[in-house]
Amino acid sequence: MAIRYAFSIFTGTMELRQPKQMKAISCEQPGSFVNRIINVPPLRTGEVQLKIKQIGICGTDLHAYAGNQAFFSYPRILGHEIAAAVSQANGSAISEGEKVVVIPYIHCGTCIACQSGKTNCCETLQVLGVHTDGAMQEFLAVPEGLLIPTPQLTWTEMAMVEPLSVAAHAVKRADVKQGDQVLVMGCGPIGLATMVFSKIAGATVTAMDLNLERLNVANSSFSADHILSPVQEGDTRSQNPVHKSKYQVVFDATGNKQAMESGPFYTCHGGKYVLVGLYKDNLCFHHPSIHAKELSLLCSRNATKEDFLRVIQTLENKQFPTEAYHTHTLNFEEIPNKFNELMMPSNQVIKAMVQLS
CATH class of the missing domain: 3.90.180.10 (Medium-chain alcohol dehydrogenases, catalytic domain)
Incomplete structure (x- = not known):
């Protein structure tokens, strides 16, 4: 000492x-x-x-x-x-x-x-x-x-600002617009927050997760309009990788290799796939599939001060x-x-x- x-x-x-x-x-x-x-x-x-x-x-x-x-x-x-x-x-x-x-x-x-x-x-x-x-x-x-x-915030609300800012930054990065169809893969804390900020931006939101309880929470408490289990479409991914999907923006908030590599399947032609989750090794995508869709592959990391200020205002307005x-x-x-x-x-x-x- x-x-x-x-x-x-x-x-x-x-x-x-x-x-x-x-x-x-x-x-x-x-x-x-x-x-x-x-x-x-x-x-x-x-x-x-x-x-x-x-x-x-x-x-x-x-x-x-x-x-x-x-x-x-x-x-x-x-x-x-x-x-x-x-x-x-x-x-x-x-x-x-x-x-x-x-x-x-x-x-x-x-x-x-x-x-x-x-x-x-x-x-x-x-x-x-x-x-x-x-x-x-x-x-x-x-x-x-x-x-x-x-x-104006409680201690609990203050400790939420950083993760909510990560979600708000991802939605801003994807430029989610009024009327967009958005799919959020993963109903953890970042995924659920991404759903809320996508809804605030005017999107229709579908939540995806393997956990049915999490899907129900996304639907009942976090503004998800629809829920989807990846098991429902899993068999068709390998048969038809250039899938005609309706989702203009797909967010991965899982950090899971298999889930992250499946994201392009759910993204529409001309759409955006945003990696919010982090996997510590290599990911592999089927290039003809993402090329055919002219897919925009984006990464979203952390947040800026502007995102923090926006989230603080959102919490002050009781919108979360x-x-x-x-x-x-x-x-x-x-x-x-x-x-x-x-x-x-x-x-x-x-x-x-x-x-x-």
Whole structure:
């Protein structure tokens, strides 16, 4: 442990000063969380210290814990869906005690992507909780430019902003329009949010999943107009890969290789196929099929500040079913022992939240 020395003007002597410490939970390796006591890092110029209040659990966190997350190394403090309060303003324009959402994407601001406004896919992007330590700790220091004050939202709504922004960004990237037929593959948290933002854009939405319970939830609570099981059409994919479909936009939100490779089958001629889910290895598409359809294959990664601001407004206007989205809550201390429960299909987890005191 590092020990700091301070000079006392009253006694003229050097005094030992222990650094302030905090609780943290580290994913040391796949399948293993460890409780730790670590030093609160000193603030650098331009940084603000945050007291973490609530953290959303993302598919990225689940994949990291399972050992199949791309762009990842261990050990790592997870957590990038963040609701926090400012504990040290450090000369910033944001006041101490102010409620803030964190944009967890640390970008350079100078690369081609950043210069064109695509900070979400910066060439040297560092995502909190993925490439660098995240919010599963009591305090976190971040650049002031990554903070958005959200005085009108609850802590739970604030922790939803990041995943909802990922969905809103995907819908914007696909340029979903009034009257479009949209298919969303995967009824996890990103897929369900993508359905809602597609509906807000004016589309007719079909939800696809192997899980019938998830399909019913998509239909009853997340604006899906129709539901579809891939089993219904599975046999015809190999027989007729250039399938005449009605869906102008198809989103994959599964991250599953087989599902992702089937997407072009469901996309109409001249349509768009958007990969929102992430698979850590190669994907293979039948080129004559996607060529015949003049298919636009798009990837959608993270979100921009504009997406965050739009989502915050959507939540303020009560246009998103937050109660249906938030299904489970853990206390911070419960993570090592109960995190496995979030991965059990029988528990029907959509969005789990971790609460800190």
